[in-house]
Amino acid sequence: MRIDKKVFLLILILISACAPKADSPAPAPTDSLAPTSTAEPTSAPQPTPTLEATATPAPLLERPQYALDVTLDYDAHALRVDETIYYPNHSGSPLNELVLAIVPNLWEGGFSLTAISVGGEAAANYALDGQRLDLALPAALPAGGVVEIKIQYALTLPFAEQEDPNVARPRIYGYTSRQINLVNWYPFVVPYVNGEWLLHDAWYYGENLVYDAADYEVNLRFADSANAPVVAASGIAEAQPDGATRYAIESARAFALSASREFQSASLQVGDATLTSYYFGLYQEAGQAALQTTAQALQIFSAKFGAYPHKSLAIVMGDFNDGMEYSAFYYLSKDFYNLYDGTPANYLTFVAAHETAHQWWFEQVGNDQALQPWLDEALSTYSERLYYENVSPDLVSWWQTYRMDFYNPSGFADIPIYEGQGFRPYTNAVYFQGARFLDALRQRIGDEAFFAFLQDYLNQKRGQIATADDFFRLLRTHTNTDYSDLVAQYYRGAYP
Numbered sequence: 001m002r003i004d005k006k007v008f009l010l011i012l013i014l015i016s017a018c019a020p021k022a023d024s025p026a027p028a029p030t031d032s033l034a035p036t037s038t039a040e041p042t043s044a045p046q047p048t049p050t051l052e053a054t055a056t057p058a059p060l061l062e063r064p065q066y067a068l069d070v071t072l073d074y075d076a077h078a079l080r081v082d083e084t085i086y087y088p089n090h091s092g093s094p095l096n097e098l099v100l101a102i103v104p105n106l107w108e109g110g111f112s113l114t115a116i117s118v119g120g121e122a123a124a125n126y127a128l129d130g131q132r133l134d135l136a137l138p139a140a141l142p143a144g145g146v147v148e149i150k151i152q153y154a155l156t157l158p159f160a161e162q163e164d165p166n167v168a169r170p171r172i173y174g175y176t177s178r179q180i181n182l183v184n185w186y187p188f189v190v191p192y193v194n195g196e197w198l199l200h201d202a203w204y205y206g207e208n209l210v211y212d213a214a215d216y217e218v219n220l221r222f223a224d225s226a227n228a229p230v231v232a233a234s235g236i237a238e239a240q241p242d243g244a245t246r247y248a249i250e251s252a253r254a255f256a257l258s259a260s261r262e263f264q265s266a267s268l269q270v271g272d273a274t275l276t277s278y279y280f281g282l283y284q285e286a287g288q289a290a291l292q293t294t295a296q297a298l299q300i301f302s303a304k305f306g307a308y309p310h311k312s313l314a315i316v317m318g319d320f321n322d323g324m325e326y327s328a329f330y331y332l333s334k335d336f337y338n339l340y341d342g343t344p345a346n347y348l349t350f351v352a353a354h355e356t357a358h359q360w361w362f363e364q365v366g367n368d369q370a371l372q373p374w375l376d377e378a379l380s381t382y383s384e385r386l387y388y389e390n391v392s393p394d395l396v397s398w399w400q401t402y403r404m405d406f407y408n409p410s411g412f413a414d415i416p417i418y419e420g421q422g423f424r425p426y427t428n429a430v431y432f433q434g435a436r437f438l439d440a441l442r443q444r445i446g447d448e449a450f451f452a453f454l455q456d457y458l459n460q461k462r463g464q465i466a467t468a469d470d471f472f473r474l475l476r477t478h479t480n481t482d483y484s485d486l487v488a489q490y491y492r493g494a495y496p
């Protein structure tokens, strides 16, 4: 329903693309230089108005929109998808091409393209190489324009059961004997920042992708609807008359979905958000603990940082060995459920708090996860401490010792994922040295300035992709205290 309304609005925008709307902001001065920008209020809609190289001062879509019609064959580990993208050009200059990430194509035979069109015409000029699709536009997409891309494809999921328990990080995408995990599973337009498409090489830890905030609507049906699994997904679910389930979420970074016939679930309401914990049978106690921890963390972080933006949050037991954040959705490893001892002094609790914090640092304030991973990881790790301070203050020193000091972390916090010589040295530097910096900073500048800064950082960068420069530039505005020695100790880069 929501998308339909948006598409309708979009059509209105496209039809009136040549006529500045009365309530739109004044056109930028450069628009008047365009020879074809003369208003023609009565002009008829063009077949592909999005691609006209005319100035378009009319307001565009605030964010990209993704509509995915999915048929999932759970037993065959395969999907068919009809995807429609409306991509607004916010770059300020015309775009001649788009770059999409198609991560499933990293697996041999994992992605089969059936058809791709741009503005209603079959795409004539594109190249798919690994996870990167270069899509030439048949005509320049003007600043302020919106282009429609339709992609039909099939996915064959890889087997993702953990074969080597010593592997530091899993590949989440794929299926196990009891679960299907769809993460980074649909083609998406990667962020265009400073004239560059941000699509970094895949890496062992994952987390190399950068996401624009976008609106999603996913219509899901099962090939064997009589034997459908339980589904955890980003966004609010709504049963459709035709038997499909529609999931919708706005201003989201990454739509994830997990399905299992063995899922049990428990829910809790926090404010206007419904939290649901999905766990395999026999893990009810740990599943409940993950739910309770998440509810507490959500309240603490809402008070400390700012409101949680979504109406749902799925906490999903994952058949692999770590946690991972997506939009209104996160995974917790089965290992944490196995180790759970009924107390808050364990990995299940602090990783749940960590992944919940990513709903602020990742989901709301995005960052380049490949090149500046500390921006979300250090803040989410430090948020674990904030959780304990507020819920179990007696456990703060235990957390400090067991979670971080045990590993004797060293190194600079601001390394990319591609450095660090392994997952442990990498997390020591990015997560733990980064969290240590935040703690030292907080002690130096005081709680008032520290939390005022975090709230300001959230407010100013919400829905955007923040950089280390943004972080330090905003921090500087909240204190006159000198912290340059701390920056020099924990960072190798020079920051304002």
Ligand SMILES: [Zn+2]
Binding pocket: 354, 358, 376, 377, 380
């Ligand atoms: Zn994290």
